[in-house]
Amino acid sequence: MVSDIGFARVGAVSGEADYDRLIQAVARDRDRDAFAALFDHFAPRLKAYLMRSGAAPAAADDFAQDAMLTVWRKAELFDPSRARAATWIFTIARNRRIDALRRESRPLPVPEITLDSPDPERPDDLLEARQDEGRVRVALRSLKPDQIEVIQMAFFQDLTHAEVAQSLALPLGTVKSRIRNAMIKLRDLLDQPVGEQS
Template sequence: MSPDHAAGDENGRLIQAVAICRDREAFARLFEYFAPRLKAYLMHAGAPAGAAEDFAQDAMLTVWRKADLFDPSRASAATWIFTIARNRRLDVLRKESRPLPVADLSLLPDEPDRPDDLLSGAEEAARLTEAMRRLSPDHIEVLRLAFFQGAAHSEIARHLDLPLGTVKSRIRKAMIKLRIALEPLRGLE
């Protein structure tokens, strides 16, 4: 059994413990694992950081209240929880009469990967890490802020006390360097 599949089974058991006996420790473990992932997912889907955190907490509260509705034969724990978060966000957008974002199903977690997919992903991550090591500290900093912390370009400019154009230029140059560093390797796949 793959580690992801085992984790999925464990998360399903934790949800069932919440449903059956309102197990606070089980819920705390679920919250600790899923809340940051939900926030990142929601930010990637377009929610501002504060709103994403609120949606994530609201989704986890829904998990607490509706754990008895979880059916592991219909969906994995991760899929069920991420769907709750996505639906809560869409409900708020509807109430605010905002246009709904186009669904990007590629953002939802899939069922556990096969071992060869996991190995391929690990190799790709290692290549990306090596390519990142070749970047200048300035490039690494703007990429870290933009992609790993979800900061807007204007926020990065304020944080680093740089002109907005410089931030955009550094991000663009860093991405070009990464693409060049990774391109020859992608051609071999």
């Protein structure tokens, strides 16, 4: 049975929330039209993203298809309160590629050898780094969900602003504005003395 979400197969998907609903239709009804709409939208974007991250075209195609198969099989695990459809699907693809690289046991690049041994990290430096990491996490949680989404895609998934805009079906200016406003807020929060972040 085709659910009412299957409209995406014949009509335009107007925004990220529609992709969320398509995944939910797959989870709830095993809606093939909803899945086809997701596949048509995300598979080519995943392939391009994976190729930019170093995968060969054929491998990128395999990873993209594997990621979309995972979306079909595990759609019920999608939680729109934790991540938007694009973030969830791109994370699946990235993790599939990382798993494959680990299985292949590719050797890590050999670092340059220097004669000067680096100073061992001091406990104070380690503590300060942990505190800084905690402050960044707190600051990120204070952003609006739409700002967190664009920051994740632009900085953690390494997508260009244009790719973020295309993936979220938003104007490029809106994406740039959200990123700029999020970065301003993060900078303001991180410039506050420790203990004053809200």
